[in-house]
Amino acid sequence: MAETPAAITETLLMGPGPSCIHPDVxxxxxxxxxxxxxPRFIAIMDRTKERLQKVIGTTNKLTIPIxxxxxxxxxxxxxxxxxxxxxxLILINGVFGMRMKDLATRLGAQVDTLEFAWGTPVKPDQxxxxxxxxxxxxxxxxxxxxxxxxxxxVEEVGKLVADSGALYFVDTVTSLGGMRVTMDEWKIDAxxxxxxKCLSCPPGLAPxxxxxxxxxxxxxxxxxIPSWYFDLTLITKYWEGAKRVYxxxxxxxxxxxxxxxxxxxxxxxxxxVYARHAKTHExxxxxxSSLGLPMLVEEPYRLPMLNAVKxxxxxxxxxxxxxxxxxxxxxxxxxxxxxxxxIWRIGLMGHTACEASVERLTKALQKILNK
Amino acid sequence: MAETPAAITETLLMGPGPSCIHPDVxxxxxxxxxxxxxPRFIAIMDRTKERLQKVIGTTNKLTIPIxxxxxxxxxxxxxxxxxxxxxxLILINGVFGMRMKDLATRLGAQVDTLEFAWGTPVKPDQxxxxxxxxxxxxxxxxxxxxxxxxxxxVEEVGKLVADSGALYFVDTVTSLGGMRVTMDEWKIDAxxxxxxKCLSCPPGLAPxxxxxxxxxxxxxxxxxIPSWYFDLTLITKYWEGAKRVYxxxxxxxxxxxxxxxxxxxxxxxxxxVYARHAKTHExxxxxxSSLGLPMLVEEPYRLPMLNAVKxxxxxxxxxxxxxxxxxxxxxxxxxxxxxxxxIWRIGLMGHTACEASVERLTKALQKILNK
Numbered sequence: 001m002a003e004t005p006a007a008i009t010e011t012l013l014m015g016p017g018p019s020c021i022h023p024d025v026x027x028x029x030x031x032x033x034x035x036x037x038x039p040r041f042i043a044i045m046d047r048t049k050e051r052l053q054k055v056i057g058t059t060n061k062l063t064i065p066i067x068x069x070x071x072x073x074x075x076x077x078x079x080x081x082x083x084x085x086x087x088x089l090i091l092i093n094g095v096f097g098m099r100m101k102d103l104a105t106r107l108g109a110q111v112d113t114l115e116f117a118w119g120t121p122v123k124p125d126q127x128x129x130x131x132x133x134x135x136x137x138x139x140x141x142x143x144x145x146x147x148x149x150x151x152x153x154v155e156e157v158g159k160l161v162a163d164s165g166a167l168y169f170v171d172t173v174t175s176l177g178g179m180r181v182t183m184d185e186w187k188i189d190a191x192x193x194x195x196x197k198c199l200s201c202p203p204g205l206a207p208x209x210x211x212x213x214x215x216x217x218x219x220x221x222x223x224x225i226p227s228w229y230f231d232l233t234l235i236t237k238y239w240e241g242a243k244r245v246y247x248x249x250x251x252x253x254x255x256x257x258x259x260x261x262x263x264x265x266x267x268x269x270x271x272x273v274y275a276r277h278a279k280t281h282e283x284x285x286x287x288x289s290s291l292g293l294p295m296l297v298e299e300p301y302r303l304p305m306l307n308a309v310k311x312x313x314x315x316x317x318x319x320x321x322x323x324x325x326x327x328x329x330x331x332x333x334x335x336x337x338x339x340x341x342x343i344w345r346i347g348l349m350g351h352t353a354c355e356a357s358v359e360r361l362t363k364a365l366q367k368i369l370n371k
Numbered sequence: 372m373a374e375t376p377a378a379i380t381e382t383l384l385m386g387p388g389p390s391c392i393h394p395d396v397x398x399x400x401x402x403x404x405x406x407x408x409x410p411r412f413i414a415i416m417d418r419t420k421e422r423l424q425k426v427i428g429t430t431n432k433l434t435i436p437i438x439x440x441x442x443x444x445x446x447x448x449x450x451x452x453x454x455x456x457x458x459x460l461i462l463i464n465g466v467f468g469m470r471m472k473d474l475a476t477r478l479g480a481q482v483d484t485l486e487f488a489w490g491t492p493v494k495p496d497q498x499x500x501x502x503x504x505x506x507x508x509x510x511x512x513x514x515x516x517x518x519x520x521x522x523x524x525v526e527e528v529g530k531l532v533a534d535s536g537a538l539y540f541v542d543t544v545t546s547l548g549g550m551r552v553t554m555d556e557w558k559i560d561a562x563x564x565x566x567x568k569c570l571s572c573p574p575g576l577a578p579x580x581x582x583x584x585x586x587x588x589x590x591x592x593x594x595x596i597p598s599w600y601f602d603l604t605l606i607t608k609y610w611e612g613a614k615r616v617y618x619x620x621x622x623x624x625x626x627x628x629x630x631x632x633x634x635x636x637x638x639x640x641x642x643x644v645y646a647r648h649a650k651t652h653e654x655x656x657x658x659x660s661s662l663g664l665p666m667l668v669e670e671p672y673r674l675p676m677l678n679a680v681k682x683x684x685x686x687x688x689x690x691x692x693x694x695x696x697x698x699x700x701x702x703x704x705x706x707x708x709x710x711x712x713x714i715w716r717i718g719l720m721g722h723t724a725c726e727a728s729v730e731r732l733t734k735a736l737q738k739i740l741n742k
């Protein structure tokens with residue numbers, strides 16, 4: 001028998017996601033469920049698409065949430081746009097670049113990679129060199145590497161990829177809603193994200209957008225799309241047009257929540273939201289510094305919303321996380337892969353990103369570490 | 372610009388799903404989000420698995436909800452268990468059998484089918500004949516064909532399949548929680564469902580269970596699993612064992628909701644729940660009969676929770692549905708495929724299945740049809 005679960009209390013979510021959620025979003029998710037073809041729900045779908053376009057910085061018509069968590073967005077992009085035996089270059093400096101490689105390999109693509117040390121960014125010079133030597137159908141990069149706290153130069157790489165003719169595929173799971181993402185300006189062809197990071201919505205959906213160039217590729221494939229659930233040629237018939245055609249039953253209440261979460265962001269204003277993330281990040285770095293806790297990533301490449309902090313010598317990192325949760329109702333994240341045991345990952349995402357969160361965390365850390 | 376969506380009011384959901392939702396489930400879905408590795412959440416995951424086992428009638432260890440809507444469960448079963456060039460027999464008598472065929476074809480399987488007229492059940496004699504003539508790696512059937520309201524003889528076919536050595540794959544999206552489903556007794560190897568039918572939870576998750584025989588097949592595949600998001604060899608590392616390994620960020624609030632919805636069913640008791648569905652179905656058939664509305668399916672093959680009703684000659688079926696929704700806050704469903712325009716689909720699923728729902732619907736239909 002499973003243990004009776006302990007009561008769920010409000011927790012300060014400062015891990016790699018989920019993040020804290022605005023009361024309006026909790027209210028939205030518990031609205032009455034209606035049918036997935038109900039005109040009132042279709043109006044909410046339409047508004048969600050418009051709001052997503054604004055946050056993503058795009059006019060792409062195909063801009064929708066996929067009915068799965070963030071990683072389902074990665075899979076949707078690749079199953080629709082990358083065919084067997086096509087050539088993809090994946091720029092890897094953390095777990096999520098590795099995940100792209102895993103998935104592209106399963107799809108039977110010819111996978112080439114450029115790898116950079118975890119904790120350092122992708123280097124555009126090396127990308128330029130690689131693109132001059134080879135032809136690729138697609139180039140893939142992670143904007144905000146959640147496993148290391150590194151920001152990759154998506155805009156700069158985008159110019160190189162556009163010159164090469166390849167499709168440009170970007171993971172914005174952790175960056176979207178917390179720092180500037182301008183899909184059209186940056187010449188991105190396929191982008192996906194997750195709801196539980198800077199959008200401050202519960203996990204469960206993957207916002208996605210395709211450029212006209214990506215759409216054209218999808219419509220001119222030479223092989224069938226290998227997935228039914230993620231087939232965007234079918235899904236768009238449900239999300240677009242005057243007459244909606246049933247594909248799968250949309251996750252109605254999750255879409256209520258995403259719509260509300262996007263509304264909260266747009267009400268504050270994107271520029272203000274980005275500035276709040278940046279300012280809170282600086283406040284956190286100062287606070288950690290005063291506790292003698294150094295950052296993993298060099299200053300120019302740090303993400304505002306995901307802060308990788310080195311665990312001091314002799315400290316049991318899991319014990320610290322466990323005490324933070326049990327004694328202080330604060331969650332922070334562990335390291336992944338080669339960084340397991342070596343770093344903590346402190347999230348400042350969406351509704352979590354405010355000075356009060358940082359103060360509560362640094363005070364708790366001070367007590368636990370006896371500083 | 373999208374229209375500002377109209378307010379969402381409580382709607383009597385009598386379509387093919389989603390169904391009406393218990394207040395406890397709305398309360399659960401809006402509980403505070405916590406981390407996907409939080410011990411309190413892991414205890415809820417464990418309880419959800421146990422509750423699912425009870426409702427599915429199985430002791431299978433691998434019994435979990437997949438992080439997508441019902442159809443993602445179909446895709447998860449097939450990508451894990453059916454390899455390229457393997458032979459599958461699909462028993463088709465409606466939309467959801469067709470969907471299995473579509474998906475198995477995309478996976479490169481050798482697909483054989485037995486088709487039966489929509490509105491009539493699968494005939495075990497023909498299945499027996501087919502199994503005696505061919506070897507199959509898998510046989511697939513839909514328990515409750517949501518597109519027609521037909522109940523297929525899953526138990527009877529299960530005996531034939533077990534004798535043949537093939538894996539037995541069953542879609543219980545619409546049946547689970549509304550009529551008897553006993554996976555182990557019926558010798559089912561892979562089963563999936565959806566949350567928004569008789570489980571009376573919002574759409575967004577796909578309960579799934581694999582028998583030891585299915586597990587063995589998955590572990591002894593000769594080709595890699597073509598999907599990353601639905602790869603159960605990875606997903607189970609997050610759902611099982613003392614140390615949980617991150618795969619994707621679980622849809623935390625949806626799992627709160629499913630856990631609560633299963634709790635509501637088990638509190639009432641499975642036998643009572645089934646009896647309530649059966650009784651309400653009979654009450655509906657009587658009510659429709661008194662309005663001169665005949666059923667599509669012959670009496671012995673009717674599902675209790677999905678009632679296909681013939682649209683009378685000369686009646687604009689879409690107009691009736693639209694008036695029911697706008698004037699009476701009642702949703703019923705349209706026909707699909709060859710049955711579009713010819714039938715209505717009236718759901719009596721989960722929390723919707725009570726006499727008061729039937730009375731409200733029949734009164735409204737009486738007014739609209741001027742009976």
